[in-house]
Amino acid sequence: MCTLLYTILAGLAVLPLFLYLRNPYFVQDVRYTLTCLVIGLRLERVKKSKPLYTMLDCFLDRVKKHPFKKFIVFEDSSYTYRDVDRQSNRIARLLRQRAGLTEGDTVAVLMGNEPAYVYVWLALAKLGCAAALLNYNIRAKSLMQCFSCSGAKVLLTVAELRGAVDEVLPALREQSVSVFVLGQEEQAEQMTEGVKSLSSSMVQQASDLPLDPQLRSKATLKTPTLYIYTSGTTGLPKAAVINHERLTMAASMQAIAGVTGDDIVYVYLPLYHTAGFVMGLAGSIERGNTVVLRRKFSASQFWDDCRKYNVTVIQYIGEIMRYLCNTPKKDNDRQHKVRLALGNGIRADTWSEFLERFGDVRICECYGATEGNIGFLNYIGKVGAIGRENFLHKAGFPYALIQYDTEREEPVRNSRGFCVRVPTGETGLLVAKISQRTPFSGYAKSPQQTDKKKLKDAFVKGDQYFNSGDLLRIDHEGFVYFMDRIGDTFRWKGENVATTEVCDHLIMVECIEEANVYGVKVPGHEGRIGMAALKLKENAEFDSKATYEHVKSSLPSYARPRFIRIQNSLDVTGTYKQMKVKLAAEGFEPSTIRDQLFYLEDNTGYIPMTQEIYNSIRDGKLRL
Numbered sequence: 116m117c118t119l120l121y122t123i124l125a126g127l128a129v130l131p132l133f134l135y136l137r138n139p140y141f142v143q144d145v146r147y148t149l150t151c152l153v154i155g156l157r158l159e160r161v162k163k164s165k166p167l168y169t170m171l172d173c174f175l176d177r178v179k180k181h182p183f184k185k186f187i188v189f190e191d192s193s194y195t196y197r198d199v200d201r202q203s204n205r206i207a208r209l210l211r212q213r214a215g216l217t218e219g220d221t222v223a224v225l226m227g228n229e230p231a232y233v234y235v236w237l238a239l240a241k242l243g244c245a246a247a248l249l250n251y252n253i254r255a256k257s258l259m260q261c262f263s264c265s266g267a268k269v270l271l272t273v274a275e276l277r278g279a280v281d282e283v284l285p286a287l288r289e290q291s292v293s294v295f296v297l298g299q300e301e302q303a304e305q306m307t308e309g310v311k312s313l314s315s316s317m318v319q320q321a322s323d324l325p326l327d328p329q330l331r332s333k334a335t336l337k338t339p340t341l342y343i344y345t346s347g348t349t350g351l352p353k354a355a356v357i358n359h360e361r362l363t364m365a366a367s368m369q370a371i372a373g374v375t376g377d378d379i380v381y382v383y384l385p386l387y388h389t390a391g392f393v394m395g396l397a398g399s400i401e402r403g404n405t406v407v408l409r410r411k412f413s414a415s416q417f418w419d420d421c422r423k424y425n426v427t428v429i430q431y432i433g434e435i436m437r438y439l440c441n442t443p444k445k446d447n448d449r450q451h452k453v454r455l456a457l458g459n460g461i462r463a464d465t466w467s468e469f470l471e472r473f474g475d476v477r478i479c480e481c482y483g484a485t486e487g488n489i490g491f492l493n494y495i496g497k498v499g500a501i502g503r504e505n506f507l508h509k510a511g512f513p514y515a516l517i518q519y520d521t522e523r524e525e526p527v528r529n530s531r532g533f534c535v536r537v538p539t540g541e542t543g544l545l546v547a548k549i550s551q552r553t554p555f556s557g558y559a560k561s562p563q564q565t566d567k568k569k570l571k572d573a574f575v576k577g578d579q580y581f582n583s584g585d586l587l588r589i590d591h592e593g594f595v596y597f598m599d600r601i602g603d604t605f606r607w608k609g610e611n612v613a614t615t616e617v618c619d620h621l622i623m624v625e626c627i628e629e630a631n632v633y634g635v636k637v638p639g640h641e642g643r644i645g646m647a648a649l650k651l652k653e654n655a656e657f658d659s660k661a662t663y664e665h666v667k668s669s670l671p672s673y674a675r676p677r678f679i680r681i682q683n684s685l686d687v688t689g690t691y692k693q694m695k696v697k698l699a700a701e702g703f704e705p706s707t708i709r710d711q712l713f714y715l716e717d718n719t720g721y722i723p724m725t726q727e728i729y730n731s732i733r734d735g736k737l738r739l
């Protein structure tokens with residue numbers, strides 16, 4: 116009896132050692148699992164609460180709890196939770212009165228990062244309206260396309276972006292859209308028909324009393340509250356539907372990563388993207404902390420800002436971390452209070468360099484698509500990984516990596532017609548089961564595109580999986596690595612570029628008959644830069660000037676093809692799909708490619724590609 120007890124006790128004593136030997140991340144795994152459990156239970160409670168508890172209600176609770184706490188710090192001003200609440204009340208009243216907004220309407224917002232962005236969003240939420248967050252870099256046809264697919268009847272912008280709106284005004288008028296310009300003086304209203312002002316004085320004169328919650332009483336968990344644009348992995352930009360359920364869930368990311376209410380979060384990523392808006396802004400509301408908002412990223416100002424505002428949490432995309440590492444070294448590189456960096460896409464070498472240079476910052480890589488129903492988080496800080504498998508996560512969010520045929524551009528099916536899981540350690544396409552708990556809310560006004568992202572009959576007849584379009588690898592320790600992105604999109608400078616959209620613009624140039632756009636890897640850079648293979652019209656020469664002018668006026672800089680390759684005919688697959696994989700692999704080295712190549716030089720245009728240019732790019736002397 117005694118011996119038995121002794122054995123058990125000894126066994127218990129060595130148990131931690133045993134667990135540690137089997138899994139050196141045991142403690143972190145347990146802590147993470149517990150955090151997820153707590154947050155998961157809280158989310159379940161929120162989801163079941165009646166009346167519906169939205170992100171706005173969460174904000175109003177924070178206002179009640181700490182009205183005088185700083186919520187937004189912007190340039191040299193700061194705004195408390197109460198300031199922001201009152202200002203959004205004013206704008207809500209003005210919008211209700213001038214635009215006649217009522218519950219269920221959608222308003223497209225075309226604005227840069229500034230406190231008013233937050234007021235406007237909260238104002239719309241107070242009226243029960245959804246906000247479609249337009250990318251302010253897009254112009255003309257793309258802008259109209261994005262606007263139209265949200266179903267909005269009102270466009271809200273700011274005086275600085277009037278130019279972009281004026282360009283599409285005739286098209287907007289045709290669809291009887293009303294345009295409101297925040298910060299535009301009232302006199303300007305008479306000048307252009309259909310463009311109304313929301314001037315500062317009008318805002319200040321409006322009442323700041325709270326709005327009646329009845330105005331937004333019809334919403335359910337499934338009611339759309341935001342539309343965030345994504346080119347996903349196929350085709351033109353689409354508006355991913357973010358309903359209340361999704362926003363609440365996604366806003367818990369800061370909490371999962373260990374951000375607290377005392378943190379000061381630096382938000383400089385554009386608020387029209389998920390990272391800035393949902394993870395940054397909404398996440399901070401959920402935590403009740405302070406947001407240091409910045410108009411735009413600046414590598415030279417980054418750490419000065421962090422020091423000036425006592426920032427403790429930063430967000431990043433991979434490129435940003437490299438830009439920071441590329442700045443000249445300074446003595447005060449390690450003087451800051453940043454303890455956590457939350458983001459996606461940092462390369463392993465940049466990761467190590469960043470830590471070495473800027474000190475002990477916990478880098479928390481996360482993976483997730485705006486419209487996706489699956490995410491990963493690398494809570495261990497394992498360099499290079501985007502996440503870690505966790506049994507709880509796996510049970511709650513079933514997913515699989517499946518074999519993918521890159522030439523035929525579709526998942527491999529076995530003899531019974533089902534998808535095939537890749538063995539551990541091998542690269543496969545990430546698919547995630549669509550279920551009640553893990554819904555895929557799809558794209559606004561685009562059932563076809565929504566359907567395209569669904570993989571049906573993957574493992575059993577009748578099942579449905581979300582096709583992430585991303586190739587991942589999971590190693591034997593359970594770490595998840597991002598390998599590549601497939602399909603009609605590539606990523607450059609943190610933006611997804613839809614190849615079909617770039618194609619559509621290229622073929623509008625007189626000399627171009629056909630275009631095939633793809634992304635090529637550049638040494639020392641994340642993502643892929645744009646390249647186009649062109650077939651010219653018969654007897655036509657490549658008109659570098661016209662191409663440059665068109666590309667410059669119609670595409671944001673990150674989407675412009677940096678390299679052009681002239682071909683006599685464009686390769687297509689057996690099913691007449693354009694071959695991209697082979698071209699992308701061939702890249703842009705003049706010594707190995709016999710076709711004529713052009714390079715887009717900033718502020719000049721397309722010039723013939725030379726070996727010198729290639730070498731400068733390869734050696735990092737020429738920055739792209």
Ligand SMILES: *[C@@H]1O[C@H](CO)[C@@H](O)[C@H](O)[C@H]1NC(C)=O
Pocket residue numbers: 423424425
């Ligand atoms: C930052 O922290 C320091 C020391 O804790 C404090 O003296 C300073 O006022 C803070 N700055 C801001 C902008 O809050």
